Amino acid sequence: xxxxxxxxxxxxxxxxxxxxxxxxxxxxxxxxxxxxxxxxxxxxxxxxxxxxxxxxxxxxxxxxxxxxxxxxxxxxxxxxxxxxxxxxxxxxxxxxxxxxxxxxxxxxxxxxxxxxxxxxxxxxxxxxxxxxxxxxxxxxxxxxxxxxxxxxxxxxxxxxxxxxxxxxxxxxxxxxxxxxxxxxxxxxxxxxxxxxxxxxxxxxxxxxxxxxxxxxxxxxxxxxxxxxxxxxxxxxxxxxxxxxxxxxxxxxxxxxxxxxxxxxxxxxxxxxxxxxxxxxxxxxxxxxxxxxxxxxxxxxxxxxxxxxxxxxxxxxxxxxxxxxxxxxxxxxxxxxxxx
Amino acid sequence: xxxxxxxxxxxxxxxxxxxxxxxxxxxxxxxxxxxxxxxxxxxxxxxxxxxxxxxxxxxxxxxxxxxxxxxxxxxxxxxxxxxxxxxxxxxxxxxxxxxxxxxxxxxxxxxxxxxxxxxxxxxxxxxxxxxxxxxxxxxxxxxxxxxxxxxxxxxxxxxxxxxxxxxxxxxxxxxxxxxxxxxxxxxxxxxxxxxxxxxxxxxxxxxxxxxxxxxxxxxxxxxxxxxxxxxxxxxxxxxxxxxxxxxxxxxxxxxxxxxxxxxxxxxxxxxxxxxxxxxxxxxxxxxxxxxxxxxxxxxxxxxxxxxxxxxxxxxxxxxxxxxxxxxxxxxxxxxxxxx
Numbered sequence: 001x002x003x004x005x006x007x008x009x010x011x012x013x014x015x016x017x018x019x020x021x022x023x024x025x026x027x028x029x030x031x032x033x034x035x036x037x038x039x040x041x042x043x044x045x046x047x048x049x050x051x052x053x054x055x056x057x058x059x060x061x062x063x064x065x066x067x068x069x070x071x072x073x074x075x076x077x078x079x080x081x082x083x084x085x086x087x088x089x090x091x092x093x094x095x096x097x098x099x100x101x102x103x104x105x106x107x108x109x110x111x112x113x114x115x116x117x118x119x120x121x122x123x124x125x126x127x128x129x130x131x132x133x134x135x136x137x138x139x140x141x142x143x144x145x146x147x148x149x150x151x152x153x154x155x156x157x158x159x160x161x162x163x164x165x166x167x168x169x170x171x172x173x174x175x176x177x178x179x180x181x182x183x184x185x186x187x188x189x190x191x192x193x194x195x196x197x198x199x200x201x202x203x204x205x206x207x208x209x210x211x212x213x214x215x216x217x218x219x220x221x222x223x224x225x226x227x228x229x230x231x232x233x234x235x236x237x238x239x240x241x242x243x244x245x246x247x248x249x250x251x252x253x254x255x256x257x258x259x260x261x262x263x264x265x266x267x268x269x270x271x272x273x274x275x276x277x278x279x280x281x282x283x284x285x286x287x288x289x290x291x292x293x294x295x296x297x298x299x300x301x302x303x304x305x306x307x308x309x310x311x312x313x314x315x316x317x318x319x320x321x322x323x324x325x326x327x328x329x330x331x332x333x334x335x336x337x338x339x
Numbered sequence: 340x341x342x343x344x345x346x347x348x349x350x351x352x353x354x355x356x357x358x359x360x361x362x363x364x365x366x367x368x369x370x371x372x373x374x375x376x377x378x379x380x381x382x383x384x385x386x387x388x389x390x391x392x393x394x395x396x397x398x399x400x401x402x403x404x405x406x407x408x409x410x411x412x413x414x415x416x417x418x419x420x421x422x423x424x425x426x427x428x429x430x431x432x433x434x435x436x437x438x439x440x441x442x443x444x445x446x447x448x449x450x451x452x453x454x455x456x457x458x459x460x461x462x463x464x465x466x467x468x469x470x471x472x473x474x475x476x477x478x479x480x481x482x483x484x485x486x487x488x489x490x491x492x493x494x495x496x497x498x499x500x501x502x503x504x505x506x507x508x509x510x511x512x513x514x515x516x517x518x519x520x521x522x523x524x525x526x527x528x529x530x531x532x533x534x535x536x537x538x539x540x541x542x543x544x545x546x547x548x549x550x551x552x553x554x555x556x557x558x559x560x561x562x563x564x565x566x567x568x569x570x571x572x573x574x575x576x577x578x579x580x581x582x583x584x585x586x587x588x589x590x591x592x593x594x595x596x597x598x599x600x601x602x603x604x605x606x607x608x609x610x611x612x613x614x615x616x617x618x619x620x621x622x623x624x625x626x627x628x629x630x631x632x633x634x635x636x637x638x639x640x641x642x643x644x645x646x647x648x649x650x651x652x653x654x655x656x657x658x659x660x661x662x663x664x665x666x667x668x669x670x671x672x673x674x675x676x677x678x
Binding site: 011027029032033034035036037038039040042044045046047048049050051052054056057079080082083085091092093095124125126127129130131132134135137139141143144146148149151153154155226227238241242 | 350366368371372373374375376377378379381383384385386387388389390391393395396418419421422424430431432434463464465466468469470471473474476478480482483485487488490492493494565566577581
């Protein structure tokens with residue numbers, strides 16, 4: 001079989017595969033200028049986030065180019081969503097280990113197209129590089145907009161707030177294990193899942209769905225919020241530190257999916273993943289007690305939300321079981337620097 | 340000798356070394372939130388640029404951390420400068436091959452501090468990652484502001500425009516060769532330079548000085564502009580393609596520095612670097628003929644500017660010598676077309 005043709009030059013790659021993703025955004029100038037231009041709408045602030053995904057850390061080489069593209073954008077949009085911001089545009093810096101093939105680039109652009117259309121944003125600019133032998137990485141800067149001064153903060157949780165999470169927890173961690181660590185996934189747990197359930201868990205890992213739909217509920221009622229990318233306990237600890245408060249989580253109230261519940265029943269050791277597993281990209285929302293009912297009503301119209309605990313004075317995060325006994329959870333989430 | 344202590348956690352690294360760089364910028368929230376917030380000033384657009392530098396491609400491991408930091412920011416600011424934008428803030432995504440040492444990180448932060456203070460901007464947010472064994476890379480997204488609708492474009496050069504360049508050309512390419520390719524630098528050329536001149540050329544490579552000072556002159560008079568990062572001829576060709584025009588460059592008028600002139604006299608083969616050498620981060624400015632004198636007067640008050648050619652109809656870039664004969668420039672040298 002002939003070696004597939006690799007793309008010869010950066011300019012051609014941009015023109016053929018990336019410029020179409022910027023066609024609707026006037027400030028992208030068709031990706032033919034050095035910079036992008038963004039015109040503010042009166043009464044709005046811009047909200048900015050950058051996050052990178054790299055082969056071997058956030059995805060594997062055998063993941064499809066479309067999935068890699070989706071995830072690269074989604075992990076950034078998730079942060080915008082947590083801040084109550086509407087996605088507008090993004091810049092993208094790609095480092096290729098070698099010139100990509102046309103078929104890979106076509107699939108990557110299709111994944112980006114699907115993601116940007118789904119999130120309601122456009123490519124505004126970027127940069128491509130070749131770094132010989134270095135694993136592929138995609139760094140995105142996402143730009144959203146929020147009514148002036150209304151960005152939902154991380155450091156503004158107050159004692160007495162009710163803690164909510166969206167969706168279900170631990171699915172992406174299970175999906176990752178099914179996909180990449182099949183040997184680490186207990187076979188007795190895998191056996192309880194049918195093919196559709198396995199696929200659903202893998203998709204939760206591969207194609208996270210940022211909770212942009214929560215926008216109105218967050219702006220109306222949230223005291224503080226952030227997304228859960230490194231596991232509930234680790235991210236909640238960050239929210240508590242930033243706010244100078246403590247938190248208590250009721251383990252029995254944590255929302256798990258149908259497939260997740262099946263796995264946890266068959267392999268109880270995995271259950272901690274609902275608290276420590278990364279990549280769910282659900283939201284953690286701290287809501288003043290007197291607005292909790294209103295938040296839940298508004299939010300429930302657009303996605304699953306569950307009250308899982310409370311904010312208190314002091315510091316630290318405690319997890320309690322149904323009897324009120326404190327649970328010790330080991331491994332509190334993913335840290336890029338821990339060995 | 341004991342192994343220097345490596346930084347244990349991402350949160351500590353951010354708090355100790357990066358948060359101080361964000362202290363003045365309210366929308367950075369002390370780097371303790373998920374996103375940065377940027378409040379537009381009425382009547383201004385934001386101008387956005389992302390560019391990455393990586394070890395082995397844009398710098399070598401033995402370059403100082405302070406120089407790497409300066410360059411990572413400067414290459415982005417140079418694009419803002421070319422657009423007539425004032426630097427405001429930046430986001431930064433760093434991928435470390437292993438946890439950095441405190442001394443490396445301290446020096447890196449000092450280099451960033453020097454650069455951001457020099458350019459008048461602040462760190463607003465970012466992301467750090469560890470990618471085991473992968474060379475260090477620093478991706479920056481720079482944000483500037485420009486009066487609404489006034490961003491100086493790349494694709495708006497017109498036939499009849501006068502072409503200007505700032506500063507002197509080829510210095511960074513000589514500095515790179517002195518620093519990294521000492522064996523490729525002809526010894527007869529190196530001998531004509533004293534230590535101060537060698538150092539000056541190396542600094543031109545290591546610490547580019549984006550031409551933000553040209554801001555007023557560009558907004559008042561420029562028809563089109565871009566920065567020269569990949570060599571005059573390559574970047575001018577891009578400007579011509581984007582504008583649908585051709586250009587003619589008078590080789591004899593190209594500005595070279597004192598040390599550059601000494602080297603080119605001793606090693607004439609190197610002279611083409613004034614046209615093909617990258618990393619100068621000077622600006623290429625296309626100015627309508629009737630504003631050329633005014634541009635030159637305004638610009639000359641803040642930096643060296645030199646008229647080096649003209650824009651014409653058609654396509655392509657031609658270089659002529661003092662007799663009007665066309666020069667053919669190849670990668671490392673040049674030869675005359677037969678007259």
